[in-house]
Amino acid sequence: MTQLTGGAVKALITWLLVVLGWMVVSDQQAAREFAKNCYERMQRLREELCEIEDLAIQHHTASFDELRAKKVLRLISQISMEIEHWRKVKCLGIEVIGLVVGLRRAVSIENFDCSSYAVQALDSEIVVNIEIAKNKLDRALMDAAYRAVRERPSLVRSVISSVKRIF
């Protein structure tokens, strides 16, 4: 009887270790996938940000083009929504909200509308402010991309979170 109970306990422990091992491997795999996705999307967002900067500077330094103006605003809105998504999954910090506001503001608070539009020089304050706002947001995206790759969960953390999930 005692031998039977001992065997059952051993089988149970073995089974638990197998499940735990599988969960730890899955956890590490999921974390790797998330980090990879996060890195790739941050790099893609940085490219989209460059496109926004180019279009915004063109808007302020060439003759007024309503379609281009709308395209810039649509791209800023899209990038802003996606940044918000990545912020909610903790890939980006809360400071990016202010950086997105800074970008939209630099691009479209002044000299953006047809009634007050004037072609700007490449070294004008408006253009420089767009470049500064873009650089700040770009830096935050770049930091997030490299943080995602660097800060993978340790094995101990995966074990602890797997144990928590079992019990």
Add this chain to the structure above:
Amino acid sequence: MTTLKVINIGKQFSRYPVGRYRADGDSNGEKFREDVLRPLLVMRDDVVIEFDDALGYGSSFLEEAFGGLVRSGFKADDLLKRLTLNTADDSLKKEIISYIKEAKQ
């Protein structure tokens, strides 16, 4: 006054709310403030604004529409209590709140 009114900018005003003044086209901030927001705020206690169906917002539009309310006599604190800004984009909300707080009466 009655209680609540929901206005969806993208569906009921414009897909592209851009421009500060009426001279900037049909979807400008001054028009939104004077023809849509102000009448609602006069008639209703609370106004809910849905932002996410528009394709993009210009800061000049947002500043004129919301900062302009303060310049035209509404109290910033009162506006912040009565307006509910519904959007999945927190940067939009933060920007609008900053315009309301920063505008001088």
